[in-house]
Amino acid sequence: MDREEIFRIVEAQNVKFIRLQFTDILGVFKSISITVDQLGKALDGELMFDGSSIEGFVRIEESDMYLRPDLDTFLVLPWISPNSASRTARLICDVFDPDGNPFEGCPRYALTRVLNEAREMGYTMQVGPEPEFFLFQINEDGTPTLNTHDKASYFDLPPVDKGEEARRDMVETLQSIGFEIEAAHHEVAPGQHEIDFKYMEALKTADNIMTFRIVVRTVAQRHGLHATFMPKPIFGINGSGMHMHISLFNGNQNAFYDADKEDGLSDVCRHFIAGILKHAPAIAAITGPTVNSYKRLVPGYEAPVYIAWSHRNRSPLIRIPAKRGMSTRLEVRSPDPSCNPYLGMTVLLKAGLEGIRLKLEPPAPVEQNIYEMDLASRIEQGISSLPENLFEALKELRHDALIQEALGQHIFSRFLKAKTTEWENYSSRVYDWEVNEYLEKF
Secondary structure (H helix, E strand, O other): OOHHHHHHHHHHOOEEEEEEEEEOOOOOEEEEEEEHHHHHHHHOOOEEEEHHHOOOOOOHHHOEEEEEEOHHHOEEOOOOOOOOOOEEEEEEEEEEOOOOOEOOOOHHHHHHHHHHHHHHOOOEEEEEEEEEEEEEEEOOOOOEEEEEOOOOOOOOOOOOOOOHHHHHHHHHHHHHOOOOEEEEEEOOOOOEEEEEEOOEEHHHHHHHHHHHHHHHHHHHHHOOEEEEOOOOOOOOOOOOOEEEEEEEEEOOEEOOEOOOOOOOEOHHHHHHHHHHHHHHHHHHHHHOOOOOHHHHOOOOOOOOOEEEEEOOOOOEEEEOOOOOHHHOOEEEOOOOOOOOHHHHHHHHHHHHHHHHHHOOOOOOOOOOOHHHOOHHHHHHOOOEEOOOOHHHHHHHHHOOHHHHHHHOHHHHHHHHHHHHHHHHHHHOOOOHHHHHHHOOOO
16 A cells, blocks of 8 residues: 555545554553644654653653554555544554664564565565454443353354354454454353454554454453453363464465375475474574463363374364365464564564574474373473473573574563563462462461
């Protein structure tokens, strides 16, 4: 999209405000609103903001930052204020420093940098996400509860699935802004849903995930519900994941497919898998970035706990869906929807590219259900586990030079500091479970 087209749309649809959106290191969408009169300056990358107020960006003495919109991300938001006929549009921006250089702390730039590395090797990365979320009831004052809006389960229909109307509204809203929706359904847990949209080039997919979150939460609110992407809000039921279906393309050819191989997987695909498995413990800190993420990554709830891969079953970290040809891909099952999608794709791609460069070989695929294997069997087959908590994941991140390189020193150091503080705050608290368990016992 070019400037002229943007101005034409703005005039034709009565757009009065523009949201300049960007993502902080922790994966939270931020926005600066401007009037349409400032659009020209925004498109020229002349608008400045205070980066010291954003988590993990810069110190107060170096706060001036610039936003440079990606014109291809322009869209008119699909809702109109009830008190006005005017519309609001958005542009997703890259962050630059005052010298005109890409800001090292911008997650979108981190992904762009590794995508360029892949491009130099002859590859482009395609990603299709499967984001899950919960819908909860809200109190009269608008605060969310942990009361699910239904007791439905996997693929249930109305009237058992009471979220069907809200989910349909989400789908229609997403379609109105250009999303190609492939599937939408109730998930396993009560109040849990999934909406899948078509794979695209990695940067576009990351942008779409951020937009998806906003749409889902906004539509849910209009239905009197609270949508959350928290990985494990309720004990004893499945948590929410965001499986990523990944493929590499060499021109118009799927680089993961080889018709001459018995299983249809190319050497490039196997090397890519090996790279991810090698760095999986450190990657976990990025794809499962919260204390709560590891409440999801436990046996018994269909979440991947073990570092392995398979052609069929869903218990390992990586599964290979059955389709071949142009649809050949791997499904990485560890990411959850709280992760920063730019950084998640950055580290997965970086690890996979190392596997290709070094021609790493993965272990043999594990076709049996790992959840049913005992410890001795897992040790015998060389199957290790993902970190059990955020502290262990951060420890792995501290010792993985490649994943640090993927993030860049700025993001790595700020992310590590923020998440170490998060763990310390969590581990020093006294929780109801402890009181109930120990108060009268000791």
